[in-house]
């Protein structure tokens with residue numbers, strides 16, 4: 001079967017041999033198209049970007065055949081998306097589909113000194129010189145081109161794109177330093193990806209904002225090749241879906257009509273920039289070279305079907321438009337095609353044996369990188385007008401506070417000290433949160449900085465992902481841990497991976513507040529008592545902090561702010577609901593209240609990665625977190641009465657675990673009891689015990705954990721959760 005490369009060369013050759021150009025397809029002349037003809041310079045840019053992208057894909061296959069390339073999903077057939085880049089500015093943030101190579105090449109063509117072929121092939125070859133990921137993955141991305149790299153989880157970049165457009169739509173001063181005031185966010189995705197709930201959710205969020213009159217400069221480009229791997233998208237489905245989005249204008253173009261594609265792309269881009277509302281561009285494309293190098297397309301498509309698509313080649317359409325405009329002849333274009341092909345091949349050849357990441361330290365550098373001075377400054381930041389912003393009575397003068405009151409006061413101080421900080425989520429605004437943790441913040445700091453989102457956790461996190469890229473310091477709230485799970489990939493695949501896949505060139509520091517853990521009395525049942533944290537603990541680079549006592553909460557939360565604002569880290573601040581309003585350790589003693597520690601009171605160096613000891617007992621070390629700390633302190637009293645002296649170690653960080661403090665404390669004791677209110681399987685106790693084993697600690701160890709069960713409604717909950725009696729009994733087994 002003729003290859004697509006052979007087809008292009010054959011057709012250009014045939015056109016060259018046909019002086020009347022009888023065989024050259026002509027763009028369909030609509031009245032609008034006739035009046036808005038693209039200039040020849042634009043056509044040349046369009047053709048060149050397409051050819052570079054096509055040859056880059058062919059070179060990627062060649063590199064793979066030599067064992068020097070590791071990625072073969074191509075953009076061949078989709079290169080008409082170059083028109084979208086040409087209609088935008090190189091400063092417009094782009095979050096691209098993995099087939100948007102034409103876009104990438106065209107954008108690079110707008111920025112002097114850029115080399116899209118080098119960029120992409122270095123990614124393919126996982127070269128350390130890859131300008132975005134540093135050899136970690138082949139992604140379309142470049143800081144100088146405002147192309148923000150994406151993972152290959154389809155649709156997962158769309159919530160961020162909506163979030164970024166939302167942030168750019170607001171008149172936030174912080175974004176001025178990052179993006180031009182009239183920037184347009186562009187994002188592309190495939191036709192099968194349109195069906196993914198992440199895509200639907202993001203498009204819904206965009207429509208919802210538009211419905212509310214919120215400015216959202218977002219260009220959504222669906223690159224519709226009619227297939228997803230081997231599954232056909234039903235005829236007319238994409239158009240039916242995209243046309244029906246409330247409030248979002250629909251435009252469409254055929255990628256094999258160069259003039260139309262350039263014109264409609266320009267129309268779409270100008271509409272978004274001018275009206276600051278989303279437009280969807282349905283770009284009809286074809287897919288050459290199968291889904292990926294490993295995909296034997298012939299297993300599910302007939303040769304005739306595959307060959308039929310050759311007639312819709314966007315590259316030939318661009319060539320035809322150049323000929324039609326009298327700007328080139330077919331022979332010249334064929335020569336240009338071959339010359340560029342040769343140059344691309346040279347780049348590929350030079351990449352053989354390119355340096356690649358070799359050690360774990362090299363691979364993990366962006367995950368481990370920290371900026372302690374910046375963290376310290378961000379954590380200790382104080383508003384110059386603090387008395388007005390968080391007063392008149394400062395929180396440290398309000399007497400002992402609960403955990404909820406402490407978090408509330410800390411958030412107020414953070415909002416006052418960081419003009420870019422925003423607090424948002426479900427019901428956090430006028431209501432002040434289900435538990436009152438954000439009460440009063442909206443009134444004090446206004447609706448632009450403290451606001452309710454629509455009810456979709458992916459959108460909440462997407463809003464944070466975009467806000468962070470716009471220079472804000474997002475503090476989203478997830479109402480209950482149980483509801484994080486359906487949006488978890490926005491943390492795992494997007495937030496936590498951005499620095500990794502961009503070698504630290506892009507970061508999205510944020511502090512995600514999540515209310516969770518068990519023992520809640522107000523609302524019962526699983527959904528309000530989720531004690532599963534396994535899903536968070538294995539996300540590389542994610543910090544998970546749990547405040548157990550109000551005395552810890554302000555310092556811990558501010559340390560997370562420091563990590564986020566100073567080092568661009570993604571932090572989860574997991575708040576134990578059952579302790580929000582707890583006042584006592586023992587009846588009436590006020591032992592679970594604490595005076596507020598104002599900004600600057602805690603050095604993050606003493607907090608990040610540090611556990612905290614309660615007591616100095618030498619017989620037994622109880623290691624715990626969250627509710628377990630309070631239960632352990634109560635159990636310790638009983639054990640003391642039985643003659644054992646106990647130290648309770650509050651881990652405070654579930655990820656990474658505070659290994660040094662843990663191991664040091666365990667060394668000082670002969671017995672270690674781990675109290676984990678989380679699940680037995682995949683829970684924190686597993687990590688704690690494994691850490692002690694890793695360090696060859698020759699101590700007696702035992703754990704008490706919740707059962708591997710969901711939490712039922714009513715008293716049955718206690719049957720599967722850890723009790724104080726369980727702690728005492730387990731301690732006795734160690735003596």
Ligand SMILES: Cc1ncc(C[n+]2csc(CCOP(=O)(O)OP(=O)(O)O)c2C)c(N)n1
Nearest residue numbers: 099152153154190191192193225227228229
């Ligand atoms: C969430 C998710 N599920 C499944 C996949 C595997 N996968 C990769 S590409 C693809 C098909 C996507 O088709 P489409 O959106 O039409 O894009 P195209 O490849 O055709 O450009 C699938 C199922 C994935 N990457 N992400």
Ligand SMILES: [Mg+2]
Nearest residue numbers: 190191227228
């Ligand atoms: Mg497709």
